[in-house]
Amino acid sequence: MRRWKYMGEQVLDHGYVSLVETWGSDKTIIESARMSTGKGFLGWGPMHKTDCPRRQMLGSGVRVACDCKEPGDEKLLAYLYKHHHTTPFEMAGATFEIQAPIFVFREWHRHRTQSYNEMSARYIPLPDISYMPTIERLQMEGGANKQAQGSGKVTNAIATNFQSDLEEFYITVERIYQEALRNGIPKELARLVLPVSRYSRMRASANLLNWIRFLRLRAAPNAQWEIQQYANQVSIQLEQKFPRTMHLFLEEQDEHGRTS
């Protein structure tokens, strides 16, 4: 597949988001929307005097006063986006490969319009990689979601203590897991000790409309900080392929941030 380009970027301590492939474009979204009236893509704009089509008809040597203000198709794109004409945005899409802790995938998989293929601990032992939050993360004031928060200020001592509990815990997990596998306990049962902080890996594919719906929930300030980091990477990588559509999403996100 010629278009494959590894653009994986690290997320958290051991995770990544890697764009496998995209299809469609800002332009095919316009083309699809224009099916309703039988017209095609007209061009991005707004058209400036220098590329005014009427001017070009006069020949390149002719200077002409042109008040041509015909807006380009980004005006239609914005109209579609803001008035929830959603189907044209289903005509583009993207596939990602993602490595993330199980608790992140648990939230991710609630998005039922994506296609998933994930590593399975029934078939191979999961690699010994688990998520260790930083001191700063443990002390975060907790963003927009109060229900998810702790009951008070997390001191340096408490945070450090939790980290060393986790470190020791992860060693215990791996010891029991490996011993069980060595003793012939079926992989599908040996995995009972794996915590939701263990990393797994998957491919996820969806159309652009549904990636944006994913981002609306998971890049929002009340999403858990960890999945926000993944959503932000997805957003950055989509922006490179669908700059005009993602611009509309980012604008919406800004407005939402200001009003909520």
Next chain:
Amino acid sequence: MRRWKYMGEQVLDHGYVSLVETWGSDKTIIESARMSTGKGFLGWGPMHKTDCPRRQMLGSGVRVACDCKEPGDEKLLAYLYKHHHTTPFEMAGATFEIQAPIFVFREWHRHRTQSYNEMSARYIPLPDISYMPTIERLQMEGGANKQAQGSGKVTNAIATNFQSDLEEFYITVERIYQEALRNGIPKELARLVLPVSRYSRMRASANLLNWIRFLRLRAAPNAQWEIQQYANQVSIQLEQKFPRTMHLFLEEQDEHGRTS
């Protein structure tokens, strides 16, 4: 809700499957299928002499030779089922409440046509309940799925040993979890230590077609034994409400069992 009836049945050591509600019936499936020809439900059969409608018109005291062999609508139901005329089976459905270990829910949630609402460890501490497989389960020869199997015979000693490892491990998990919560570590991070054997709880709703698709995969002999137990309970409870449709599913399962 008057129709609520607790029919929960225990599954595994601490789980359950409880039917919250059903809608539609074997009959409404027929009615919907008959939309295509504008006819309605004609009646179950095959009609026997004793309940022949022509006979009844003669009065109850009259004995009459009746060669009425009009097949009833179960013939249409079987035709729809076997020839994959699927939409009529979307006109009925069921909602269940389920308590199961996280690794079971991880498989369950891959069924993207169900609606889910699950307990969230971001918002409340998960109860201290984890799955402990029995000796017999640990020694099972592993059914149809060889990839999931262990590397040899699990002796009594190995099984018992794994059980006591798990028991001790679950105590360790709970100790770290509770201490973290007590120290004000946010719930969404304290949960990092929770293993996939921890029980969670959810409601799941789907139409009958999609419950049957779930059962085809999860009541099959190559599914993990634990989710098979849940699928069997779902199947038993659906059978009480949709006896004719579920009879067709069970027949299909039998045939499949014989040929594979």
Next chain:
Amino acid sequence: MRRWKYMGEQVLDHGYVSLVETWGSDKTIIESARMSTGKGFLGWGPMHKTDCPRRQMLGSGVRVACDCKEPGDEKLLAYLYKHHHTTPFEMAGATFEIQAPIFVFREWHRHRTQSYNEMSARYIPLPDISYMPTIERLQMEGGANKQAQGSGKVTNAIATNFQSDLEEFYITVERIYQEALRNGIPKELARLVLPVSRYSRMRASANLLNWIRFLRLRAAPNAQWEIQQYANQVSIQLEQKFPRTMHLFLEEQDEHGRTS
């Protein structure tokens, strides 16, 4: 099916919307949402002094100052609705039987989350019923959707003229159709002459979230007037079964009407 209740109401000249069945309730929506925190339905409110539970514990004869302001669960329902916590609204639903012109069904079927079973002109001749718009309808100023409008004022004469053209046309259609059928032209080809104004019939089933999404588009002022009439009937009949949820939808529609 005991719950079946014919509540069909006429729509347009020959159509109807008839509620076949609903499942779930405003209350089960709350119950499902509360799965996340492990609590159930608490009760509708706001609780007034007279039904304050603390007061009741004192006995009915006792007058007591009560500052009980515990809000009821409609506060949670409104929060879920307004903050797009959508899955609990998937835990209820409804099935309708609808008779409508083909052009209405063409728009309806773009809603891909509903289940459909429709009469098929491949299998039976469609009844000789077609839609005849009234003079008033033909003269409507065309609501919010300018693209769909005509090019000027429709006079009485023009409207009457179009009506008689239609009347004659429908007779021609039926004549050719019946002759073709009589001559043994396959039904699936004889139907080539049927216009999109011909009535067809179907059952449609969806969960409440997706009925509301249908209504957002089809009860809106820029929807075609004919499908608006169907959407309004769906809305009225859902309101009888899900009064609190539909109240939130109607409020939203009012606000939207004022701002757009």
Next chain:
Amino acid sequence: MRRWKYMGEQVLDHGYVSLVETWGSDKTIIESARMSTGKGFLGWGPMHKTDCPRRQMLGSGVRVACDCKEPGDEKLLAYLYKHHHTTPFEMAGATFEIQAPIFVFREWHRHRTQSYNEMSARYIPLPDISYMPTIERLQMEGGANKQAQGSGKVTNAIATNFQSDLEEFYITVERIYQEALRNGIPKELARLVLPVSRYSRMRASANLLNWIRFLRLRAAPNAQWEIQQYANQVSIQLEQKFPRTMHLFLEEQDEHGRTS
């Protein structure tokens, strides 16, 4: 979009199927399936002695007896396909542009997993193009679907007569339609006279799994002959991009043909 390639092929008298774009490949299907075990794509095979990896390690000048019979990944592809491991086939897909009569689109749109953008007679007058079946088509014995058939032998005289009825009918339709539009009747009402044989146009996008499901129903001998012609074109064009997967579909179709 560099990959755009007009490959439209005529279908029926005035229709076409044109591939706009594909994504993924037989290879990415394998890569996605291998996520479960953490391995990637290994290569198509079966590997012959000349490209045996062990041989290559010995250097190109060395002749070596090699009994390497390692089958390639088409074995896995066939296994996935035949055992209904469906999600990997969701990791590829295609978008088509299609021109077809409305009655064909009515059947097409029942496939709710595709994304559609269609020309709308609310917004522009539909071009004056309608479907005229050939004499041969009118006389077809009607394939597998008896319900759809006519009541006897269609003679040449009957077929020719139906054709001239249609021809005259289409002229009548266009006359009333244009007069209504000219008189300012809204487009959304002027269209009431358009028959289901009138051509419309759309883009349709779906993943490969769902295109195959579409083909299973619409390329089958009991589908209406007209949509079969479209399905066959979709199949031919997919075969060029996904030769190994489509080979499995065509094999399945052959087997089905022989047994049913």
